[in-house]
Amino acid sequence: MKNMSVLTEKAKEQGLRLTRQRKVVYEELTKVDTHPRAEEVFQMVKRRLPQVSLGTVYRNLKTLKEMGLISEYKYARNYSRFDARMEAHNHFTCLKCDRVFDLLEPPNLNFQQILPKQSGFKVRYSRLEFYGECPNCSRMNSF
Amino acid sequence: MKNMSVLTEKAKEQGLRLTRQRKVVYEELTKVDTHPRAEEVFQMVKRRLPQVSLGTVYRNLKTLKEMGLISEYKYARNYSRFDARMEAHNHFTCLKCDRVFDLLEPPNLNFQQILPKQSGFKVRYSRLEFYGECPNCSRMNSF
DNA sequence: TTAAGTGCAAATTCTTTGCATCATA
DNA sequence: TATGATGCAAAGAATTTGCACTTAA
Numbered sequence: 001m002k003n004m005s006v007l008t009e010k011a012k013e014q015g016l017r018l019t020r021q022r023k024v025v026y027e028e029l030t031k032v033d034t035h036p037r038a039e040e041v042f043q044m045v046k047r048r049l050p051q052v053s054l055g056t057v058y059r060n061l062k063t064l065k066e067m068g069l070i071s072e073y074k075y076a077r078n079y080s081r082f083d084a085r086m087e088a089h090n091h092f093t094c095l096k097c098d099r100v101f102d103l104l105e106p107p108n109l110n111f112q113q114i115l116p117k118q119s120g121f122k123v124r125y126s127r128l129e130f131y132g133e134c135p136n137c138s139r140m141n142s143f
Numbered sequence: 144m145k146n147m148s149v150l151t152e153k154a155k156e157q158g159l160r161l162t163r164q165r166k167v168v169y170e171e172l173t174k175v176d177t178h179p180r181a182e183e184v185f186q187m188v189k190r191r192l193p194q195v196s197l198g199t200v201y202r203n204l205k206t207l208k209e210m211g212l213i214s215e216y217k218y219a220r221n222y223s224r225f226d227a228r229m230e231a232h233n234h235f236t237c238l239k240c241d242r243v244f245d246l247l248e249p250p251n252l253n254f255q256q257i258l259p260k261q262s263g264f265k266v267r268y269s270r271l272e273f274y275g276e277c278p279n280c281s282r283m284n285s286f
Numbered sequence: 287t288t289a290a291g292t293g294c295a296a297a298t299t300c301t302t303t304g305c306a307t308c309a310t311a
Numbered sequence: 312t313a314t315g316a317t318g319c320a321a322a323g324a325a326t327t328t329g330c331a332c333t334t335a336a
Contacts, residue, residue: 017310017315038301053318058301060316075272077217078325079300092264101264120278121235121244127272135263160290160335181326196293201326203291221300222325 010067024048025060026084029070035081035091035100073100075129090127094134101134153210167191168203169227172213178224178234178243216243233270237277244277 007026011018028044029036036044042057061082064070071083073091081100090103150169154161171187172179179187185200204225207213214226216234224243233246 015315019310019316021317051318053320055302055319056317059303062302063316074221075217075270078221092266095267120281121273122276122281123235123273124238124275126274127270129270129272130264130266131269132267133265138263138265158290162291162335164292194293196295198294198327199292202328205327206291 007069010069014067016063016067021045021049021052021056022060022063025057026064026069029082029084033085033102035073035083037079037081041082075127090130092130092132092134094137095131096133096137099134103130150212153212157210159206159210164188164192164195164199165203165206168200169207169212172225172227176228176245178216178226180222180224184225233273235273235275235277237280238274239276239280242277246273
């Protein structure tokens with residue numbers, strides 16, 4: 001699993017230990033593309049490490065984020081969702097089933113179209129979030 | 144103040160009462176363009192109605208949102224920000240001073256560029272959020 | 287008059303943290 | 312073996328809610 005070598009590398013690089021808990025949190029997060037919440041990650045990790053605590057999961061999610069290996073999204077809900085996919089991409093949140101989908105097509109946004117060059121705003125990053133019905137919920141036509 | 148007649152209208156329309164607290168919450172929110180948090184709205188309202196409670200402010204923000212008179216933004220923080228400006232617009236969040244600016248230029252986004260027509264995703268609305276340095280913090284050049 | 291709305295405080299939800307102990311490097 | 316990480320439980324921060332009282336319509 002090449003993902004693990006990235007983790008090992010980064011950990012050594014930053015003088016951090018590679019504990020079983022940290023490894024499993026990262027492994028489980030790379031397995032899914034559902035942008036799980038901390039509680040959901042906790043449940044996934046718990047299946048493999050029954051003794052793990054929620055606090056440890058929170059601490060490792062924070063550490064992995066600081067290592068640049070995962071992203072945290074706080075948009076549109078009162079809790080965070082986590083994602084091990086690090087390429088720039090957009091999200092589609094289904095208002096019905098609450099799932100978050102990745103939209104991998106590049107956004108192709110022209111910032112200058114929106115932010116005039118002389119405005120003085122320096123964009124570090126941007127996020128484009130879509131909300132609506134996913135194909136599955138849309139098909140059931142019961143919105 | 145024409146904003147108030149909108150409130151009166153909507154309230155009558157939906158069989159809701161127009162209490163002093165509800166009125167002042169809305170009035171204060173229309174006065175600012177700083178996207179205040181619930182606690183900040185509470186402080187603004189408290190200056191005019193010292194007896195008001197935080198719970199009442201939360202309840203009224205929720206009600207006003209349901210009335211379609213204000214918007215709630217939960218992006219990027221663990222708390223909400225509220226806004227009485229209802230036209231579609233984008234936001235710029237300064238990573239340094241944490242202020243949120245309105246960007247009124249229309250986004251001019253072509254959804255189909257990002258979401259292929261046949262994808263099955265039905266977009267209800269989208270949000271484009273910029274993050275970076277505002278003109279003021281950018282000028283101080285100390286990021 | 288009467289039910290929607292309020293004030294107050296307690297409860298909920300998500301997240302962080304202090305501390306004694308554990309285990310990686 | 313030294314110290315970064317863990318488990319546990321308690322604390323925090325933002326928000327919601329139950330209940331008796333108030334007030335707009």
